[in-house]
Amino acid sequence: MKFSLRKKTVLLISLTMIVLCVVGTLVNSRLISAIIGDHYADDSRAIADTVAAVIDTEQVKTLRDRVVDIYRTADVRVRSDNWGTPEFEAYISGFTEIESLPEFVGLRDWLRVFQENSDIDCLYLIWIDPVEKNAVYLCDAANEDACPPGCIDEIYPFNYAVLEDPEQGFMPYETDTQEYGWLVTAAAPIHHNGEVIAYAAADISMESINEMEKHYEKINMWIHIGLTVIAGIIGILIVNAWVTNPINKLSEVASTYKGISDELGGLERNDFAMLDIHTGDEIEKLAESMKKMETDLNDQIETLFATRQELSSTREHADIMNEMANRDALTGIRNKRGYDTEIQRVNKEIMAGHTDVGIVMIDMNNLKQINDTYGHEKGDKVLCSLCDTLCSIFKRSPVFRVGGDEFIVVVENQDFRDLDKHVEQFKACIERNVSEQDLEPWERTSAAIGSAIYDPDKDCGIEDTLKRADEQMYANKRAMKHDFQ
Secondary structure (H helix, E strand, O other): OOOOHHHHHHHHHHHHHHHHHHHHHHHHHHHHHHHHHHHHHHHHHHHHHHHHHHOOHHHHHHHHHHHHHHHHHOOOOOEHHHOOOHHHHHHHHHHHHHHHOHHHHHHHHHHHHHHHOOOOOEEEEEEEEOOOOEEEEEEEOOOOOOOOOOOEEEOOHHHOHHHHOHHHOEEEEEEEEOOOEEEEEEEEEEEEOOEEEEEEEEEEEOHHHHHHHHHHHHHHHHHHHHHHHHHHHHHHOOOOHHHHHHHHHHHHHHHHOOOOOOOOOOOOOOOOOOOOOOOOOHHHHHHHHHHHHHHHHHHHHHHHHHHHHHHHHHHHHHHHHHHHHOEOOOOOOEOHHHHHHHHHHHHHHHHOOOOOEEEEEEEEOOHHHHHHHHOHHHHHHHHHHHHHHHHHHOOOOOEEEOOOOEEEEEEEHHHHHOHHHHHHHHHHHHHHHHHOOOOOHHHOOOEEEEEEEOOOOOOOOHHHHHHHHHHHHHHHHHHOOOOOO
8 A cells, every 4th residue: 555745754753753752652651650659658667767766755654554554454345447336436435545645645745746747648646456456546636537445456567577576667558448548658656765655557548649750741641632733734734745855864863753751861852852843934933842841851851850859858957857766865875776777787897897895884872962953954064064074085976865875885996995994994084083073072973884895605695795794883983982972
C-alpha cells in the first residue's frame, strides 16, 4: 500500500508526538510519586523519633500503667473494628476516668501543639500487648474522632517483628482501611529507665496528597495532549512536496529526542530550540509548537527540582530535630540517647577488631544536698562546672551525661593511651576543688571516677567494660570522704 506525502507526514508527526506525550507524562508522574512517597515515609518516622525522644516519659509511664490495669482486668476486650457496637461502647466505658487524669490531659495537649506545628495528621501514644498482639491506645491527639484510651487495634503481621524486638518500633508503612483511610504510619519506642514503655506513632494521610498528585498529573496529561493535538493539526496542513526538507529536519530531531531521563542531572533539552526554520507557513508553526513543548517540559522539570529542594529542606529540619534530641539541655553535651548510639558504633568497631577503647564513669557527690540546701540553680552550675572539667581533660573523647549526676566518657586514640594520666589529673582537680577555701561551700563539691579498658578475654562487649568501670567508680566513692561543707 502506497501512502501520499501528506499521510506520511501526518503519521510521522502524530506518532512522534504521541510517544513524547506518553513518555513525558509517565516519567513525570512516576518521578513525582516516588519523591512524594519517600518524603512522607521518612517524615513520619523522623517525627515519631523526635516525639519519643522529647516527651515526658514520667507522664507516659503513669498513663500507661493506669490504662493497662483497666485493660487487663476487663472481662471482654473489643477491638476498634467493632466501633459503635454496644459491646465496644461497654468495653470503652471502663476507661472513661482516664480522660480526666492530668497526665492524659497534659500529654494530649502537648501532642496537639506538636501536631499543629508538623506536617502530619495525627500523633498518638500506644502500648503493645505482645500476648494478644494488640496495639492499645493511651492518648490520641486528634481533634475529631480521636481513639479513646483503651481502644484496641490489631497489629498487622508485617509489624510482628516489634513483638520480638521492641526497640525497632514500627518502620514506615502504608495502610488503607475503612476506619482510618489511606495512611502512612511510623512508631518509635519511648524509653523510661532503659525500658520501652510505649510507642509514639505518627499518621500522615495520603488521601489529600494523592488528590493533589492526581490533580497535577491531570494537568500534565492535558498539557501533553494539547500539544499533541496542536502538532497533529499542524502536521495535517503540511501537504506539499517542497516542505520535505524542513519536515525531515523536524523528524530527525524528534526521532533522537529522549525526553526526561531517570537521573536528576542534565534534564533540560534544547534540541528543538536550536532549529532555524523560517518557512512562513504551517511548517514554521510546527517548529514553534515543538519549541513550546520543549519549554513546557523544561518548566515542569524546573518545578520538579524546586519540589525536591523543598523536600530536602524538610529532611534537614528533621535532622536538626534529631540532633537536638541527642543533646543534654543543661550542659550541651550528648545525652543518654546519644550515648546509646555511640555504644552501638563502638561495638561494631570491636567486632571489626578495633579493641583499643575504654570507658570512664564519673558520679558527682552530694548533688541532692546542694539542691536541697542552696537550690537547683546552684546544683546546675556545679554540674556544668564538672562537665567543663571533664571536657577539658578528655579533649579528644565524647563526654555524655547519662543521668542527673552521672557522666560517661568513651576514650579512644590518644585519650586511650593517656587514660591513667587523665584519671589522675581529674582526681587532682577534684582534690584542689575540695580544699579551695575561697570557693563557696556548694562549689567545693567532689566526684568519684572509675575507668576500665576493653579486654577481649573478659568482655563480651563494651557493656562489660562499663560494668567494670562502674565497679571501680563505686570503690573510689567508698574511699572518698563525703562530708558536705
